[in-house]
Amino acid sequence: GIQVEQSPPDLILQEGANSTLRCNFSDSVNNLQWFHQNPWGQLINLFYIPSGTKQNGRLSATTVATERYSLLYISSSQTTDSGVYFCAVEQEGYNTDKLIFGTGTRLQVFP
């Protein structure tokens, strides 16, 4: 099956810093999503981005499907950005709608 790897596994930032999170996947995908899991465990949808670039406030994401990676950019980080960031993909050609998750990047933002 498809492999999804995220880097770095852990990231510690001071408030106001910028960061880039990476998601590599081993096969072509129909769907790629970025989620933020808050300290209460809730998964919040950040981006649905199988290809191209999107922006939402301080967050933006780029997926280069032909090179099998996606990047999540966080600018001017805030303490509320802390939590775990997951990317998840649906492998192309399987028609199952199954999302396969990466292992996540744990972000801690300190004041």
Added chain:
Amino acid sequence: DGGITQSPKYLFRKEGQNVTLSCEQNLNHDAMYWYRQDPGQGLRLIYYSQIVNDFQKGDIAEGYSVSREKKESFPLTVTSAQKNPTAFYLCASSYRDRTNTEAFFGQGTRLTVV
């Protein structure tokens, strides 16, 4: 409000008892999923259903069972055969439209077996 509702939020059970976790959605989504998350880990797929009255095993289906009698509902039963049931369980749903298969998650159920 449209969304996915999981209940209860916290659940405690004695070892050897079966327990059923509820997941309801009013988004008119065709597909529904159950994931398990252990502390510090990612999400692993237990079962998924693309249509009413049909469901498929995910990567870690042993010790779990599901049903999909209604489009809105996809309950998960954790049976006594599940060796280590204590975990955080997340339910999700999505459209099966080829142009958009974005998935949305409920708030989760924390199951503790004592």
